[in-house]
Amino acid sequence: MLPQRHRRFITCTVAAAALGLVGAQSFAAADGARPAPWPARHQADIGRQHIEAVHAGRSPSAASEDDGSDEAENSAEATAQYTEARTAPGVVAPGAYGAAWDQLQSMRHTPGDWNHVTQKTYDSDDPRYRDINSNSSGGSGKVTGRITGVAADDHGYVYAGGANGGVFRSKTGGGHWQPIADALPSLSTGTLALDGSQRLWYATGEANTGATSFVGTGVYVLADPRHGQFRPGGRVGGAELESTVIHALRFAGTTVWAATSRGVWSHSTTRLAGPWKLEFAPNPEYLPGGSKASDPSAPYKNIANDIAVDPKDPAKVLLAVGWRGGDTYNGLYARQADGGWKPVSGLGDLPTNSDDVGNLTFAAAFDGSRLYAVDQSPAQTATNPDSGLKGVYVSRSGSPFGPWTRIADYSRLRASGSALQGAGYMPGIQSWYNEFLQVDPTDAGHVYLGLEEVFETKDGGTSWSTPGPYWNFGFPCWSIDPAKQTGDCSPTTHADQHAVAVGSYRGKAYAYVGNDGGIYRRPLNGTLDAGGHANDWQSLNDGTLDTLQYYSVGVGKDLTNGGVSVTGGLQDNGQSILRGHDRVMGSDFGGDGGDTITDPANGCDIAEEYVYLDMWVTQDCGVNDGSWTKDPSRATEYEVAPPDKDLGGDGARFIAPLASDAKDTGTWVAGGRHVWVQTKGFAIRSGAEWKSAFDLGAGHVATAVAASGGTVYAAWCGPCNNQGFARGIAVGNADGTGWHQLDLPVDGTVPNRYLSGFEVDPADAQHVYVAVNGFSRKWTEGPGAGVGHLFESRDGGAHWTDISAGLPDIPANSVKLLPGGGLALATDLAVFYRPAHSRTWRVLGGELPTTAVLQLKRGPDGDLYAATHGRGIWSFGPRRLSG
Incomplete structure (x- = not known):
């Protein structure tokens, strides 16, 4: 089995x-x-x-x-x-x-630069790792991290925006990418757009319904995108759109409209100075400065998703407004003669009621003859296990006010060649997250639709195909055994579509799509194989575009090739592995990758988390010789999940913490509701070999774990959200003895915020550091928010001292002791360094992009490795540091 x-x-x-x-x-x-x-x-x-x-x-x-x-x-x-x-x-x-x-701009840097480890091609179909635990042979090929903005012109220039990686430019129709936004304070991409003058507009703040998306710092314009770089001085307007996410930019005459998480705004496209104008917010009392701004639901109360302007009369505007989970204000709004906005109804098939207007996207034909829309229904999302997609619609008059006709629903799209047939869900199951629409500039009936997959119609919705299926698994052309592959499964895109554009290169038009695996292109009028899927997709993820979103990193010696093997868990891109002297990264585990344990002495010994503590272990780097196709019992990868895995979110966080003992790599600690310990190291073969060292308590789940010499620290939260948030630290021994909860009062030294990482002094297990996430009391309205991001204890947690003076007030994620007693602290902004016996913090090194660093690990080569959630893995040689 x-x-x-x-x-x-x-x-x-x-x-x-x-x-x-x-x-x-x-x-x-x-x-x-x-x-x-x-x-x-x-x-x-x-x-x-x-x-x-x-x-x-x-x-x-x-x-x-x-x-x-x-x-x-x-x-x-x-x-x-x-x-x-x-x-x-x-x-x-x-x-x-x-x-x-x-504050970061005024801080000094230490000597030395970071090295970009993962600036290499990442092949998700790498045949070295083709087995039942990977996505290899699924068809998405070379991948990178989530791309949430795409723009392209008619001269071969393509622009791709990473979810938290900034903007990249290609001069060759895709590939050979160059970062062009690294000087900005935000690398989180909401959308990219070229205006009629071919200026590139960059709206920051990823708009995929927000929850894990970083907000941005506004909208920036680059007058010469083919040669220039985005600069802070290129921001449009003032600070009005700071701390928002931006779903869409739409141009009408000399006006640009922005659909944001705080309503709909407009600005002149000819005079970029001066403030943005708030056109409409359905619940202004929930905006910053309003009477209900501190309400926990405030971020959900003014979400705008898109804007449609009548091409024949720019004064006629339709707003798509509403939280994808549903609210009474959800709906479509039209501007009135007096300048106000009111809900509209009676537009034909296009829903206007609050229950069925959720994440909604418009796309207009270039000649204005047609307008298309795709809509996610909050009511359907909440009640229908198959799909949240309400439908795809067309206004054949080109007017936002219709009449609208539905041209597809999830059942019809499923029948068009979708890989989701029979999978237990259907197209649009994540339409609150996956949506794009694009009309062929030369053919108003030719439309690309992005959900989990890429769909296409060439006749205005009468018929549909699926040029970009979810994957090739399950198709007749595919077999897990390479010897049985028929060879006619066409390459496809990665799943989960977010952005789309049409451009030309060397006189040929292409459709460009951005998704959770990067950016892909195919001829705009491409061809299909016998299965109804495109046979002409090309991955543009050549390694120069590194927007990989790591949760973790692990480093060990490569005993076969020399050097080190670097691995890490990724958002929706599995577990990457880069062995010594590899020119291409492979993926030895698929899906989402979480935390990682790697043996420093042998980089092929890897324990890797999927989600909710579903752990797997390999002792051969995940490479298989094919014997499992004949005898699955001979597989060399083993599921070793602790029992909390079976409780899902009630037993562990989505990305749950793992660690090996600093003095004994054969002792591991995993955190869910329980603190789990196992002492067989990489020889573990079953989840039953874990023992519960301590029960953190009902409703409590671990956020960080660490161990040294048998002493274990476990931080927890519960409840973990704003309603009654609580946190704590439990300390005990790996053998289950001596466990106790530390006294951490809400108004005590350690803030009542999320505790995200420990570091235990290898010379003294009573000497420990804890990194604290979130923002301090100045910015956070909540009980016990406190001040500070890094705390030190020399008596096993009985007393703590705030040592974060001089640091920017930014969420901290991971802390690491360096040789000589220096400290490195990873934050959502940068990595900071403090020498031993000093109280002064500096930015660690140069060249590291301004993106979130979630984890720091020391490698056996002596380097410090940083897992960023948006720009891959980087390394730094601390040998030039004094202490």
């Missing part, structure tokens, strides 16, 4: 996800504050069950009968948890991130 595990792309933790510059207004409302309830989250991973069924020769549809999984809820929970760390115990006021970035 095959292991009950397969990674799939659809748990798109936007982050969760995503991350972002949660420097101001957060999208992590408390569970009780969400405008609409989510259905109960199920444990079954239907994507995993589906592919396992294919491997085992069963009917794919039968795999979904065990448990009707709600894929969208899985992703929603992941996004909420990511942001909880940065916002609880309260709402974060606007300006927090900007203030931290301003």
Whole structure:
């Protein structure tokens, strides 16, 4: 029997996800504050069950009968948890991130530069790692991190915006990318757009419903995008759009419209100075400065998704407004003669009621003859386990006011060649997260639609095809055994679509799509294979575009090739592995990758988390010789999940903490509701070999763990959201003795915020550091928010001292002791360094982009490795530092 595990792309933790510059207004409302309830989250991973069924020769549809999984809820929970760390115990006021970035600019740097480790091609189909635990042979090929903005011109220039990686430019129709936004305070991409003058507009703040997306610092314009670089001085207007996410920019005459998380705004395109004008906010009392601005649900109350302007009369504007989870203000709004805005109805098939207007996207024909829309229904998302997609619509008059006709729903799209047939969910299951629309500039009936997959119609919606299926697993052309492959499975894109554009290179028009795996292109009028799927996709992820979103990093000696092997868990891109002297990274585990343990003495000994403590271990780097195709019991990868895995979110966080003992790599600690310990190291073969050292208590889940010489520290939260947020630290021995909860009063020294990382002095287990996430009391309205981001104890946690004076007030994620006693601290902004016996912090090195660093690890080569959530893995040689 095959292991009950397969990674799939659809748990798109936007982050969760995503991350972002949660420097101001957060999208992590408390569970009780969400405008609409989510259905109960199920444990079954239907994507995993589906592919396992294919491997085992069963009917794919039968795999979904065990448990009707709600894929969208899985992703929603992941996004909420990511942001909880940065916002609880309260709402974060606007300006927090900007203030931290301003302070960063005045700080000195240490000598030395960071080295970009993962600036190499990452092949998700690498045949070295083709087995039941990877996505290899799925068809998405070379990948990178989530791309949320795409723009292209008719001269071969293409622009791609990473979720938290900034903007990259290609002069060759895609490939050979160059970063052009690294001087900006925000690298979080909401959208990219070229205006009629071919200026490039960059709206910051990823808009995939926010929860794990970083907010931005406004909109920037680059007058000469083919040669220039974005600069802070190129910002449009003032600070009005700071700390928002921006869903769309739409141009009409000399006006640009912006749909943001704080309503709809407009600005002149000819005079870029002067403030943005707030056109419409449905609930202004929830805006910053309003009477309800501190309400936990405030971030959800003024979300605008898109704007449609009548091409025949620019004074006629239709706004699509509403939180994807549903609220009474959701709907379509039209501007009135007196300048006000009112809900509209009676537009034909296009929904206008609050229950069915959620994440909605418009796309207009170039000649104005048609207008298209795709809509996610909050009511359907909450009640329909198949899909949240309400439909795809067209206004054949070109007017936003219709009449509108529905031209597709999820059932029709499923029948067009979707890879999701029989998978237990259907197209649009994550339409609150995956949506794009693009009309062919030369043909008003030719439309590209992005959901989890890429769909296409060439006749205005009468018929549909699926040129970009989810993956090739399950198609007749595919077999897990390479010897049985028929060879006619065409390459496809990565799943989870976010951005689209049309451009030309050397006189040929292309469609460019951005998704959770990067950016791909195909001829605009491409061809299909016998299965109805495109046979002409090309990945543009050549390694120069590194927007990979790591949660973790692990480093060990490469005993075969020399040097070191570097691995790490990624948002929706599995576990990457880069062995010594490799020119291409491979993926030995698929789906989402979480925390990682690697043996420093042998980089092929790897323990890797999927989600919720679902752990797997390999002792051969995940390489298989093919014997498993004949005898699955001979597999060399083993599921070793602690029992908390079976409780899902009730037993562990989506990305749960793992660590090995600093003095004994054979002793591991894993944190869920319980603190789990196992002492067999990489020889573990079953989850039953874990022992519960301590129960953190009902409703409590671990946020960080560390161990040294048998002494274990475990930080926890519970509740973890804004409603009654609580945190604590438990300390005890790996053998289960001596456990106790530390006294951490809400008004004590250690803030009542998310505790994100420990470092234990290898010379003295009573000497410990804890990194604190979130923003300090100045910005956070919540009980016990406190001040500071790094605390030190020399008596096992009985007393703590704040040692973060001089640091920017920014969420801290990981702390590491360096040789000589110096400290490195990873934050959402940079890595900082303080020498031993000093109280002065500096920025560690140069060349590291301004993006979130989630984890620091020391390598056996002596280097410090940083896992960033947006720009890959970097290393720094601390040998030039004094202490």
